[in-house]
Amino acid sequence: MPVNGRGWVQSSSSSGFEETWKQPSEGWWKINLDGASKGNPRPSGVRFIVRDWKGDVVALDAQKLNPGTNNIVEASVALIAIRFCRKIGVIKLHLEGDSLIIIQTIMKGTIKAWHLQNSILSIVEELNNFEDFRVSHIRRTGNVEADILSKWALTFNEIGELRFEDLRHINIEF
Template structure:
Protein backbone atom coordinates (compact mmCIF):
# COMPACT_ATOMS: atom_id res chain seq x y z
CA UNK A 1 0.00 0.00 0.00
CA UNK A 2 1.31 3.43 -0.93
CA UNK A 3 1.47 5.88 1.95
CA UNK A 4 0.66 9.47 1.18
CA UNK A 5 1.41 12.41 3.46
CA UNK A 6 -0.37 15.40 1.92
CA UNK A 7 0.30 17.89 4.75
CA UNK A 8 3.40 20.04 4.85
CA UNK A 9 3.23 21.40 8.39
CA UNK A 10 3.44 25.14 8.00
CA UNK A 11 4.88 25.33 4.48
CA UNK A 12 3.07 26.36 1.34
CA UNK A 13 3.61 24.16 -1.67
CA UNK A 14 1.68 23.61 -4.88
CA UNK A 15 3.49 20.37 -5.78
CA UNK A 16 1.70 17.48 -4.03
CA UNK A 17 4.26 15.04 -5.44
CA UNK A 18 6.91 16.69 -3.26
CA UNK A 19 5.06 15.92 -0.04
CA UNK A 20 3.52 12.53 -0.84
CA UNK A 21 5.33 9.33 -1.73
CA UNK A 22 4.41 8.61 -5.33
CA UNK A 23 5.17 5.30 -7.06
CA UNK A 24 7.67 5.04 -9.92
CA UNK A 25 6.67 3.90 -13.40
CA UNK A 26 6.14 0.14 -13.89
CA UNK A 27 9.50 -1.57 -14.37
CA UNK A 28 11.29 1.07 -12.29
CA UNK A 29 12.30 1.02 -8.63
CA UNK A 30 12.42 4.01 -6.31
CA UNK A 31 15.21 4.71 -3.85
CA UNK A 32 14.39 7.08 -1.01
CA UNK A 33 17.53 8.00 0.93
CA UNK A 34 18.41 10.07 3.96
CA UNK A 35 21.40 10.86 6.15
CA UNK A 36 21.38 12.11 9.72
CA UNK A 37 23.97 13.39 12.19
CA UNK A 38 23.72 14.03 15.91
CA UNK A 39 25.83 17.09 16.61
CA UNK A 40 26.74 17.95 13.02
CA UNK A 41 29.44 16.68 12.98
CA UNK A 42 28.57 13.80 15.23
CA UNK A 43 27.34 10.23 15.27
CA UNK A 44 25.90 9.69 11.81
CA UNK A 45 23.66 7.23 10.05
CA UNK A 46 22.09 6.56 6.70
CA UNK A 47 18.73 5.19 5.69
CA UNK A 48 17.59 3.78 2.35
CA UNK A 49 14.20 2.42 1.29
CA UNK A 50 13.44 0.72 -2.03
CA UNK A 51 9.91 0.27 -3.37
CA UNK A 52 8.38 -0.79 -6.67
CA UNK A 53 5.58 0.75 -8.75
CA UNK A 54 2.98 -0.88 -6.46
CA UNK A 55 4.55 0.69 -3.39
CA UNK A 56 5.78 -2.71 -2.18
CA UNK A 57 8.98 -2.69 -0.14
CA UNK A 58 11.88 -4.36 -1.92
CA UNK A 59 14.48 -3.43 0.65
CA UNK A 60 15.57 -1.15 3.42
CA UNK A 61 18.79 -0.35 5.17
CA UNK A 62 19.94 1.55 8.26
CA UNK A 63 23.68 1.88 8.64
CA UNK A 64 25.72 3.62 11.29
CA UNK A 65 28.67 5.48 9.76
CA UNK A 66 31.64 7.44 11.10
CA UNK A 67 31.32 10.80 12.80
CA UNK A 68 30.31 13.13 10.00
CA UNK A 69 28.10 16.05 9.04
CA UNK A 70 24.51 15.58 7.93
CA UNK A 71 25.42 16.59 4.34
CA UNK A 72 28.14 13.94 4.10
CA UNK A 73 25.75 11.38 5.58
CA UNK A 74 23.14 12.29 2.93
CA UNK A 75 25.63 11.86 0.08
CA UNK A 76 26.83 8.54 1.55
CA UNK A 77 23.22 7.33 1.81
CA UNK A 78 22.65 8.11 -1.86
CA UNK A 79 25.90 6.43 -2.88
CA UNK A 80 25.28 3.25 -0.86
CA UNK A 81 21.71 3.00 -2.17
CA UNK A 82 22.97 3.28 -5.75
CA UNK A 83 25.68 0.69 -5.10
CA UNK A 84 22.98 -1.71 -3.86
CA UNK A 85 20.95 -1.11 -7.03
CA UNK A 86 23.86 -1.55 -9.43
CA UNK A 87 25.05 -4.72 -7.65
CA UNK A 88 21.62 -6.23 -8.34
CA UNK A 89 21.51 -5.32 -12.02
CA UNK A 90 18.77 -2.71 -11.71
CA UNK A 91 18.48 -0.68 -14.94
CA UNK A 92 15.83 1.99 -14.17
CA UNK A 93 15.82 3.95 -10.93
CA UNK A 94 14.08 6.96 -9.41
CA UNK A 95 16.04 8.62 -6.62
CA UNK A 96 14.34 10.85 -4.05
CA UNK A 97 15.85 12.67 -1.11
CA UNK A 98 14.94 15.60 1.10
CA UNK A 99 18.30 17.39 0.92
CA UNK A 100 18.11 19.79 -2.01
CA UNK A 101 21.92 20.18 -2.06
CA UNK A 102 22.36 16.48 -2.91
CA UNK A 103 19.69 16.37 -5.61
CA UNK A 104 20.80 19.67 -7.16
CA UNK A 105 24.44 18.53 -7.15
CA UNK A 106 23.51 15.43 -9.15
CA UNK A 107 21.46 17.46 -11.60
CA UNK A 108 24.00 20.24 -12.13
CA UNK A 109 27.19 18.23 -11.47
CA UNK A 110 28.56 20.91 -9.18
CA UNK A 111 28.65 21.56 -5.48
CA UNK A 112 28.80 24.55 -3.19
CA UNK A 113 31.07 22.53 -0.86
CA UNK A 114 34.38 21.05 -2.07
CA UNK A 115 34.37 18.45 0.75
CA UNK A 116 31.49 16.67 -0.99
CA UNK A 117 33.13 16.59 -4.44
CA UNK A 118 34.69 13.11 -4.14
CA UNK A 119 31.36 11.65 -3.04
CA UNK A 120 29.56 13.40 -5.90
CA UNK A 121 32.04 11.94 -8.40
CA UNK A 122 31.39 8.42 -7.08
CA UNK A 123 27.61 9.01 -7.21
CA UNK A 124 27.81 10.20 -10.82
CA UNK A 125 29.90 7.15 -11.73
CA UNK A 126 27.23 4.85 -10.23
CA UNK A 127 24.41 6.73 -11.98
CA UNK A 128 26.17 6.21 -15.32
CA UNK A 129 25.66 2.43 -14.88
CA UNK A 130 21.87 2.74 -15.19
CA UNK A 131 20.00 2.78 -18.49
CA UNK A 132 17.78 5.54 -17.15
CA UNK A 133 17.38 7.41 -13.88
CA UNK A 134 15.51 10.32 -12.39
CA UNK A 135 16.48 12.40 -9.35
CA UNK A 136 13.95 14.45 -7.45
CA UNK A 137 13.93 16.57 -4.31
CA UNK A 138 11.01 15.83 -1.98
CA UNK A 139 10.00 17.14 1.41
CA UNK A 140 10.55 15.02 4.51
CA UNK A 141 6.89 13.97 4.51
CA UNK A 142 7.54 11.98 1.31
CA UNK A 143 10.76 10.54 2.75
CA UNK A 144 9.64 9.49 6.24
CA UNK A 145 10.83 5.87 6.21
CA UNK A 146 14.35 6.74 5.02
CA UNK A 147 14.45 9.60 7.54
CA UNK A 148 13.46 7.28 10.41
CA UNK A 149 16.03 4.65 9.39
CA UNK A 150 18.85 7.22 9.25
CA UNK A 151 17.97 8.48 12.74
CA UNK A 152 17.88 4.92 14.13
CA UNK A 153 21.36 4.38 12.65
CA UNK A 154 22.82 7.39 14.51
CA UNK A 155 22.48 5.31 17.70
CA UNK A 156 24.72 2.59 16.23
CA UNK A 157 21.94 0.37 14.85
CA UNK A 158 22.62 -1.47 11.61
CA UNK A 159 19.92 -3.37 9.78
CA UNK A 160 19.34 -4.56 6.27
CA UNK A 161 16.47 -6.40 4.61
CA UNK A 162 16.15 -7.13 0.90
CA UNK A 163 13.37 -9.08 -0.80
CA UNK A 164 14.57 -12.08 -2.79
CA UNK A 165 12.77 -10.84 -5.90
CA UNK A 166 14.78 -7.62 -5.66
CA UNK A 167 17.65 -9.60 -7.16
CA UNK A 168 16.74 -8.59 -10.67
CA UNK A 169 18.49 -10.00 -13.71
CA UNK A 170 17.99 -8.61 -17.19
CA UNK A 171 18.65 -10.28 -20.53
CA UNK A 172 21.97 -9.21 -22.04
CA UNK A 173 21.79 -6.34 -24.51
Protein backbone atom coordinates in the same frame (compact mmCIF):
# COMPACT_ATOMS: atom_id res chain seq x y z
CA MET B 1 30.62 15.98 -14.75
CA PRO B 2 26.95 16.55 -15.69
CA VAL B 3 24.37 13.80 -15.77
CA ASN B 4 23.96 13.78 -19.57
CA GLY B 5 20.69 15.72 -19.45
CA ARG B 6 18.83 12.77 -17.97
CA GLY B 7 17.30 12.41 -14.62
CA TRP B 8 15.68 15.58 -13.27
CA VAL B 9 12.04 15.10 -12.27
CA GLN B 10 9.86 18.18 -12.01
CA SER B 11 7.38 18.13 -9.18
CA SER B 12 3.66 18.21 -9.78
CA SER B 13 3.01 20.07 -6.52
CA SER B 14 2.46 23.83 -6.40
CA SER B 15 5.44 24.29 -4.06
CA GLY B 16 7.83 22.74 -6.58
CA PHE B 17 8.63 19.83 -4.23
CA GLU B 18 6.82 16.55 -3.78
CA GLU B 19 4.82 16.50 -0.58
CA THR B 20 3.91 12.80 -0.56
CA TRP B 21 5.57 9.60 -1.70
CA LYS B 22 4.49 8.40 -5.14
CA GLN B 23 4.87 4.93 -6.59
CA PRO B 24 7.54 4.66 -9.32
CA SER B 25 6.58 4.18 -12.96
CA GLU B 26 6.22 0.65 -14.32
CA GLY B 27 9.60 -1.03 -14.71
CA TRP B 28 11.31 1.47 -12.39
CA TRP B 29 12.66 1.01 -8.87
CA LYS B 30 12.68 3.86 -6.38
CA ILE B 31 15.13 4.58 -3.59
CA ASN B 32 14.04 6.85 -0.75
CA LEU B 33 16.97 7.85 1.37
CA ASP B 34 17.90 9.97 4.33
CA GLY B 35 20.90 10.62 6.51
CA ALA B 36 20.95 11.86 10.08
CA SER B 37 23.76 13.44 12.07
CA LYS B 38 23.65 14.54 15.70
CA GLY B 39 25.60 17.71 14.91
CA ASN B 40 28.39 18.63 12.53
CA PRO B 41 30.38 16.37 12.69
CA ARG B 42 28.82 13.91 15.08
CA PRO B 43 27.61 10.28 15.04
CA SER B 44 25.67 9.57 11.86
CA GLY B 45 23.00 7.19 10.67
CA VAL B 46 21.77 6.46 7.16
CA ARG B 47 18.73 4.73 5.79
CA PHE B 48 17.37 3.80 2.43
CA ILE B 49 14.30 1.94 1.22
CA VAL B 50 14.06 0.36 -2.24
CA ARG B 51 10.62 -0.23 -3.72
CA ASP B 52 9.62 -1.73 -7.05
CA TRP B 53 7.07 -0.27 -9.49
CA LYS B 54 4.26 -1.95 -7.54
CA GLY B 55 5.31 -0.03 -4.42
CA ASP B 56 6.48 -3.17 -2.62
CA VAL B 57 9.52 -2.83 -0.36
CA VAL B 58 12.22 -5.07 -1.83
CA ALA B 59 15.15 -3.90 0.29
CA LEU B 60 16.04 -1.62 3.13
CA ASP B 61 19.19 -0.72 4.91
CA ALA B 62 19.99 1.17 8.10
CA GLN B 63 23.56 1.86 9.13
CA LYS B 64 25.40 3.74 11.79
CA LEU B 65 28.42 5.48 10.25
CA ASN B 66 31.51 7.20 11.52
CA PRO B 67 30.94 10.83 12.53
CA GLY B 68 30.26 13.19 9.64
CA THR B 69 28.45 16.37 8.65
CA ASN B 70 24.85 16.36 7.45
CA ASN B 71 25.82 16.85 3.80
CA ILE B 72 28.54 14.20 3.84
CA VAL B 73 26.10 11.74 5.42
CA GLU B 74 23.39 12.51 2.81
CA ALA B 75 25.88 12.05 -0.05
CA SER B 76 27.17 8.82 1.56
CA VAL B 77 23.71 7.25 1.77
CA ALA B 78 23.00 8.16 -1.87
CA LEU B 79 26.18 6.41 -2.99
CA ILE B 80 25.56 3.36 -0.77
CA ALA B 81 21.97 3.02 -2.06
CA ILE B 82 22.90 3.49 -5.74
CA ARG B 83 25.65 0.88 -5.51
CA PHE B 84 23.27 -1.51 -3.76
CA CYS B 85 20.73 -1.16 -6.58
CA ARG B 86 23.37 -1.79 -9.25
CA LYS B 87 24.45 -4.89 -7.33
CA ILE B 88 20.93 -6.36 -7.34
CA GLY B 89 20.44 -5.65 -11.05
CA VAL B 90 18.20 -2.57 -11.13
CA ILE B 91 18.34 -0.92 -14.57
CA LYS B 92 15.88 1.99 -14.19
CA LEU B 93 16.35 3.89 -10.96
CA HIS B 94 14.52 6.81 -9.35
CA LEU B 95 16.55 8.33 -6.51
CA GLU B 96 14.51 10.49 -4.13
CA GLY B 97 15.83 12.31 -1.08
CA ASP B 98 14.96 15.20 1.20
CA SER B 99 18.35 16.95 1.13
CA LEU B 100 17.81 19.71 -1.41
CA ILE B 101 21.51 20.62 -1.40
CA ILE B 102 22.60 17.09 -2.33
CA ILE B 103 19.82 16.50 -4.88
CA GLN B 104 20.52 19.80 -6.67
CA THR B 105 24.28 19.23 -6.58
CA ILE B 106 23.87 15.78 -8.16
CA MET B 107 21.71 17.19 -10.93
CA LYS B 108 23.78 20.27 -11.71
CA GLY B 109 27.12 18.52 -11.49
CA THR B 110 28.49 21.78 -10.07
CA ILE B 111 30.20 21.10 -6.79
CA LYS B 112 30.88 24.18 -4.70
CA ALA B 113 31.73 22.35 -1.49
CA TRP B 114 35.17 20.75 -1.96
CA HIS B 115 34.54 18.19 0.78
CA LEU B 116 31.65 16.72 -1.26
CA GLN B 117 33.48 16.58 -4.58
CA ASN B 118 34.57 12.92 -4.53
CA SER B 119 31.18 11.68 -3.29
CA ILE B 120 29.15 13.66 -5.83
CA LEU B 121 31.41 12.68 -8.73
CA SER B 122 31.07 9.02 -7.68
CA ILE B 123 27.28 9.34 -7.45
CA VAL B 124 27.03 10.85 -10.94
CA GLU B 125 29.37 8.21 -12.37
CA GLU B 126 27.28 5.41 -10.81
CA LEU B 127 23.98 6.92 -12.02
CA ASN B 128 25.27 7.15 -15.59
CA ASN B 129 25.76 3.37 -15.55
CA PHE B 130 21.99 2.76 -15.32
CA GLU B 131 19.90 2.35 -18.47
CA ASP B 132 17.87 5.32 -17.22
CA PHE B 133 17.56 7.22 -13.98
CA ARG B 134 15.67 10.02 -12.29
CA VAL B 135 16.62 12.15 -9.32
CA SER B 136 14.10 14.18 -7.37
CA HIS B 137 13.63 16.05 -4.12
CA ILE B 138 10.87 15.20 -1.68
CA ARG B 139 9.96 17.10 1.45
CA ARG B 140 10.70 15.37 4.73
CA THR B 141 6.94 14.90 5.26
CA GLY B 142 6.89 12.63 2.20
CA ASN B 143 10.07 10.83 3.23
CA VAL B 144 8.94 9.92 6.75
CA GLU B 145 9.97 6.25 6.74
CA ALA B 146 13.54 6.95 5.67
CA ASP B 147 13.77 9.95 8.02
CA ILE B 148 12.60 8.04 11.10
CA LEU B 149 14.76 5.02 10.39
CA SER B 150 17.93 7.06 9.72
CA LYS B 151 17.50 8.58 13.18
CA TRP B 152 16.87 5.09 14.54
CA ALA B 153 20.21 3.97 13.05
CA LEU B 154 21.87 6.55 15.33
CA THR B 155 20.81 4.42 18.30
CA PHE B 156 22.84 1.39 17.16
CA ASN B 157 25.56 0.60 19.71
CA GLU B 158 28.20 -0.06 17.07
CA ILE B 159 28.97 1.16 13.61
CA GLY B 160 27.30 -1.37 11.38
CA GLU B 161 24.11 -2.12 9.56
CA LEU B 162 20.70 -3.72 9.71
CA ARG B 163 19.27 -5.26 6.56
CA PHE B 164 15.78 -6.23 5.41
CA GLU B 165 16.38 -9.89 6.29
CA ASP B 166 16.88 -8.86 9.94
CA LEU B 167 13.45 -7.18 10.10
CA ARG B 168 11.17 -9.92 8.82
CA HIS B 169 9.64 -10.53 12.24
CA ILE B 170 9.45 -6.90 13.37
CA ASN B 171 6.30 -4.87 12.76
CA ILE B 172 7.04 -1.17 12.36
CA GLU B 173 4.05 1.10 11.79
CA PHE B 174 4.22 4.72 10.64
